[in-house]
Amino acid sequence: MAQLYFQRGMHEQRAQFEHFFRDYPDYGSHQAGYAINAGLETLLEWIDGARFGPDEIAALRSQTHSAGRQLFGDDFLDWLEQHGSFDNINLRAIPEGRVVHPNVPLTVVEGPLAMVQILETALLNTLNYQTLIATKASRLAEAARGRPILEFGLRRSASLGGNAATRAALIGGAAFSSNVGASHAMGLAPKGTHAHSMIQAFTALGQTELDAFRAYAETYPDDCLLLVDTYDTLASGVPNAIIVFDELRSAGHAPVGIRLDSGDLAYLAIQSARLLNEAGHDDAQIVLSSGLDELITLQIFAQINQEAANYGVDPQRLISRLVLGVGSKLSTSDGQPFLSGVYKLVALQDDGWVPAIKVSDTPAKTMNPGEKDTYRIYDRRGRATADLLAVAGEDLSSDAPMRLQHPIDAHQHRDLAPDDRSRLEPLLEPVLVNGQRVSDPPSLEDMRTRRTDDVACLDPGVRRLVNPHTYHVSLTPDLWGLKNRMMAEARQ
Amino acid sequence: MAQLYFQRGMHEQRAQFEHFFRDYPDYGSHQAGYAINAGLETLLEWIDGARFGPDEIAALRSQTHSAGRQLFGDDFLDWLEQHGSFDNINLRAIPEGRVVHPNVPLTVVEGPLAMVQILETALLNTLNYQTLIATKASRLAEAARGRPILEFGLRRSASLGGNAATRAALIGGAAFSSNVGASHAMGLAPKGTHAHSMIQAFTALGQTELDAFRAYAETYPDDCLLLVDTYDTLASGVPNAIIVFDELRSAGHAPVGIRLDSGDLAYLAIQSARLLNEAGHDDAQIVLSSGLDELITLQIFAQINQEAANYGVDPQRLISRLVLGVGSKLSTSDGQPFLSGVYKLVALQDDGWVPAIKVSDTPAKTMNPGEKDTYRIYDRRGRATADLLAVAGEDLSSDAPMRLQHPIDAHQHRDLAPDDRSRLEPLLEPVLVNGQRVSDPPSLEDMRTRRTDDVACLDPGVRRLVNPHTYHVSLTPDLWGLKNRMMAEARQ
Numbered sequence: 002m003a004q005l006y007f008q009r010g011m012h013e014q015r016a017q018f019e020h021f022f023r024d025y026p027d028y029g030s031h032q033a034g035y036a037i038n039a040g041l042e043t044l045l046e047w048i049d050g051a052r053f054g055p056d057e058i059a060a061l062r063s064q065t066h067s068a069g070r071q072l073f074g075d076d077f078l079d080w081l082e083q084h085g086s087f088d089n090i091n092l093r094a095i096p097e098g099r100v101v102h103p104n105v106p107l108t109v110v111e112g113p114l115a116m117v118q119i120l121e122t123a124l125l126n127t128l129n130y131q132t133l134i135a136t137k138a139s140r141l142a143e144a145a146r147g148r149p150i151l152e153f154g155l156r157r158s159a160s161l162g163g164n165a166a167t168r169a170a171l172i173g174g175a176a177f178s179s180n181v182g183a184s185h186a187m188g189l190a191p192k193g194t195h196a197h198s199m200i201q202a203f204t205a206l207g208q209t210e211l212d213a214f215r216a217y218a219e220t221y222p223d224d225c226l227l228l229v230d231t232y233d234t235l236a237s238g239v240p241n242a243i244i245v246f247d248e249l250r251s252a253g254h255a256p257v258g259i260r261l262d263s264g265d266l267a268y269l270a271i272q273s274a275r276l277l278n279e280a281g282h283d284d285a286q287i288v289l290s291s292g293l294d295e296l297i298t299l300q301i302f303a304q305i306n307q308e309a310a311n312y313g314v315d316p317q318r319l320i321s322r323l324v325l326g327v328g329s330k331l332s333t334s335d336g337q338p339f340l341s342g343v344y345k346l347v348a349l350q351d352d353g354w355v356p357a358i359k360v361s362d363t364p365a366k367t368m369n370p371g372e373k374d375t376y377r378i379y380d381r382r383g384r385a386t387a388d389l390l391a392v393a394g395e396d397l398s399s400d401a402p403m404r405l406q407h408p409i410d411a412h413q414h415r416d417l418a419p420d421d422r423s424r425l426e427p428l429l430e431p432v433l434v435n436g437q438r439v440s441d442p443p444s445l446e447d448m449r450t451r452r453t454d455d456v457a458c459l460d461p462g463v464r465r466l467v468n469p470h471t472y473h474v475s476l477t478p479d480l481w482g483l484k485n486r487m488m489a490e491a492r493q
Numbered sequence: 494m495a496q497l498y499f500q501r502g503m504h505e506q507r508a509q510f511e512h513f514f515r516d517y518p519d520y521g522s523h524q525a526g527y528a529i530n531a532g533l534e535t536l537l538e539w540i541d542g543a544r545f546g547p548d549e550i551a552a553l554r555s556q557t558h559s560a561g562r563q564l565f566g567d568d569f570l571d572w573l574e575q576h577g578s579f580d581n582i583n584l585r586a587i588p589e590g591r592v593v594h595p596n597v598p599l600t601v602v603e604g605p606l607a608m609v610q611i612l613e614t615a616l617l618n619t620l621n622y623q624t625l626i627a628t629k630a631s632r633l634a635e636a637a638r639g640r641p642i643l644e645f646g647l648r649r650s651a652s653l654g655g656n657a658a659t660r661a662a663l664i665g666g667a668a669f670s671s672n673v674g675a676s677h678a679m680g681l682a683p684k685g686t687h688a689h690s691m692i693q694a695f696t697a698l699g700q701t702e703l704d705a706f707r708a709y710a711e712t713y714p715d716d717c718l719l720l721v722d723t724y725d726t727l728a729s730g731v732p733n734a735i736i737v738f739d740e741l742r743s744a745g746h747a748p749v750g751i752r753l754d755s756g757d758l759a760y761l762a763i764q765s766a767r768l769l770n771e772a773g774h775d776d777a778q779i780v781l782s783s784g785l786d787e788l789i790t791l792q793i794f795a796q797i798n799q800e801a802a803n804y805g806v807d808p809q810r811l812i813s814r815l816v817l818g819v820g821s822k823l824s825t826s827d828g829q830p831f832l833s834g835v836y837k838l839v840a841l842q843d844d845g846w847v848p849a850i851k852v853s854d855t856p857a858k859t860m861n862p863g864e865k866d867t868y869r870i871y872d873r874r875g876r877a878t879a880d881l882l883a884v885a886g887e888d889l890s891s892d893a894p895m896r897l898q899h900p901i902d903a904h905q906h907r908d909l910a911p912d913d914r915s916r917l918e919p920l921l922e923p924v925l926v927n928g929q930r931v932s933d934p935p936s937l938e939d940m941r942t943r944r945t946d947d948v949a950c951l952d953p954g955v956r957r958l959v960n961p962h963t964y965h966v967s968l969t970p971d972l973w974g975l976k977n978r979m980m981a982e983a984r985q
Contacts, residue, residue, distance in 0.1 A: 002691050005712045011694065018690070029521070043652070060677050067749070068715040118690060125648035126655055156617035157831040160535070162654025163618055185552050197851045198510070198610060198838040199494050202503065204983070205841040205849035220497040223560040231851055232983050257559070264854050329831040338825035339649040346690040349697040357697035359689045359723055362756055491696070491724050 028336030034469025040131030135173030142174030154332025258286030290326030520828030526961025532623030590940030627665030634666030646824025750778030782818030
């Protein structure tokens with residue numbers, strides 16, 4: 002496409018593309034009610050280093066037409082080598098960590114047509130995945146009700162994509178990760194536990210699980226977290242852990258806790274808590290892992306609430322000791338492993354911005370055309386009540402009721418009286434101007450705060466894990482009018 | 494764990510770990526009946542470059558105990574900096590591209606305990622994902638019945654993991670990929686089509702879909718593949734493509750074909766074929782894309798077989814023109830986005846190899862202990878009938894019936910008379926000896942040939958996409974005896 006634009010003299014014509022996703026992740030039996038935006042800094046780092054260097058140009062030059070001739074002309078390749086960078090693009094985006102919704106532009110790129118087209122795959126590859134994983138992490142955080150989540154997914158994540166998974170999980174709701182490199186890059190200490198193999202190594206050499214636990218306590222007296230299910234959780238693992246914890250306390254150290262990695266986690270957590278409590282270790286953490294996702298976590302908490310008291314264990318105190326180790330199902334977004342993010346041409350400059358559209362027989366897939374402004378509207382309680390897409394430059398300061406038009410159904414709209422709205426917040430912020438950053442990268446803490454602030458502004462029905470309320474994404478009457486005119490024209 | 498081993502003087506004790514997966518990918522309504530091994534070369538490249546350099550050591554030195562002291566001792570870090578490489582490991586593996594089954598070791602690593610433990614996450618991260626994706630690609634190839642598959646998944650794959658997805662898809666069943674860089678690395682030309690944005694750009698500037706198609710044909714007269722669903726597939730896209738194809742033929746070029754990317758793909762393929770045939774373009778390819786996976790492909794082929802003749806289109810001729818563009822659902826293994834691969838300590842050297850075990854309340858999760866030999870047994874027809882795990886060094890050359898013991902159920906076994914077996918094939922091959930490769934990397938063609946040869950040796954029931962026969966993975970009576978003795982000991 003870039004070569005075609007080059008041959009037609011269209012390659013440096015300014016174009017505007019929007020990145021948005023079409024639907025919340027739908028995990029089969031349950032669909033998300035909101036998403037968490039992530040991946041922008043990773044994309045900016047990529048853009049900063051992306052060039053068509055000699056190796057890339059040589060690789061392109063070696064491509065051939067079916068008829069055998071060189072596929073890319075020397076004139077085009079020369080242009081690409083000299084001008085094939087992202088130095089001339091402007092990029093606006095919704096900041097990482099914020100709550101986001103379908104069909105709202107998360108990233109808007111403006112620049113020479115050929116280069117903003119070339120950016121498409123890298124942009125989608127980077128942003129779709131991290132937004133997907135940050136969203137899953139936020140759902141886990143909802144299910145965990147304040148208890149910490151440890152991200153353990155690297156061994157089964159998608160090759161080098163595992164580092165992006167860790168980054169997104171840490172933004173979206175995970176407290177820590179066992180991924181040493183990615184944690185370090187985010188300025189966090191990694192957190193993990195030992196593996197079964199450590200116990201196996203000791204027993205293969207004629208020693209016991211207890212010997213292995215003692216060795217671990219000797220090496221890490223203040224960080225002693227023991228995996229107790231190598232042979233038999235309640236008959237061997239927990240009793241041996243208690244012996245070692247007693248010894249640690251006698252020596253003036255506080256044991257950290259145990260990890261349960263198989264079996265009926267709710268039942269074993271209750272029974273382990275009972276044994277630990279009886280031995281005076283009622284502050285020891287209980288880390289749960291093995292196939293956890295948001296619904297299994299919800300179920301474990303419910304089962305503990307229902308059953309713990311039957312065994313003399315206080316359910317709330319037990320829950321306050323839990324830590325959730327979540328692996329494969331977080332780092333692959335099990336149930337919905339990709340986000341439906343797209344990157345669409347919305348406008349082209351030709352004596353001002355000319356809007357562009359793509360229609361579809363599926364009404365939900367017909368895009369919203371043209372250059373836009375985007376807002377989040379808050380109600381009187383300070384709750385986010387809708388996201389609103391407007392034609393760029395529209396004046397929305399009127400005191401009249403504000404009409405929120407459904408993006409597809411002409412007959413559905415909502416009129417919001419001035420009293421019903423407390424704030425109209427622009428969502429997109431400038432990020433790159435002529436390829437240069439306009440502000441420093443946010444810290445992990447900044448991104449996490451955005452998430453918790455935004456989630457707190459959602460209606461509890463939207464936050465629900467199963468069958469959430471639908472958050473409104475609406476158009477202004479002006480944008481609705483533009484969309485309808487262009488659809489009619491395109492269909493002629 | 495490595496520091497603990499170091500402090501106990503166990504860090505350089507030779508250990509043997511096995512990598513295997515527990516279950517075939519299960520995509521919800523349908524589980525795979527075999528898997529395709531992939532990822533080994535990527536792992537070997539990683540191993541070759543992996544070192545604890547000054548940056549890594551400094552990062553580790555900055556980690557602290559909960560009590561604030563330095564977590565890793567200087568003596569341990571010095572050892573890691575000097576000896577923390579994989580120069581002393583031996584690695585055996587089943588070659589990439591081969592059909593593989595659960596609980597059979599795919600990779601066996603032997604070396605100093607600390608280093609083979611440190612290798613775990615990188616090994617699993619690399620091998621689990623590529624085996625998962627190669628398996629999905631092989632299923633798509635089964636569904637496509639010889640028609641080519643193009644891998645289009647990069648925009649929604651897992652960040653940088655998308656390159657591994659392309660590699661694995663090309664090994665497992667995809668003919669080509671639109672991923673330019675990963676295709677180039679595999680020695681293949683990339684294949685793709687233009688996007689909707691190209692049509693949109695022309696129409697935004699007052700031109701038409703036909704103008705855009707003509708421009709594409711002018712730039713790529715011998716590679717003209719047109720995306721026909723930007724506005725209306727049958728009323729606009731296909732008729733405009735036919736005009737351009739007529740013009741190309743008049744100028745002496747052969748048009749390639751069209752791509753359908755939305756709507757009822759089977760119906761639109763039939764109707765597009767009808768229009769193309771009527772215009773004399775009965776050799777134009779029809780590329781289908783949009784949410785394809787193996788079951789949707791199966792359904793499209795079935796629908797074409799049932800309905801094409803009603804519209805005067807020969808179903809077999811239409812199918813012979815199809816090309817399948819498969820994106821997100823291939824590169825994320827939709828339905829089952831991770832493989833249950835694990836890495837378990839099976840033996841430790843201490844006056845010879847001492848077997849190690851981990852038991853579990855879930856019998857299927859109790860591993861097979863000890864150093865092993867592994868074989869594939871072929872029946873008289875040359876079909877693979879079972880994989881067999883034996884104690885290392887067992888003599889299986891006897892003419893007596895060979896007992897194949899079920900790995901969990903003591904009462905299930907099969908006795909295979911000498912006449913019923915045509916070949917006993919060792920599965921593991923030496924790959925690294927003292928960290929050095931023993932042979933050159935295989936070509937893509939080598940890996941693809943292994944796959945097609947192995948798949949051809951499977952029972953058709955095992956290849957079935959839905960509800961396949963269960964392939965047997967069995968133990969020799971000697972290995973079964975060892976496993977049972979060790980389970981009994983571990984439970985005491």
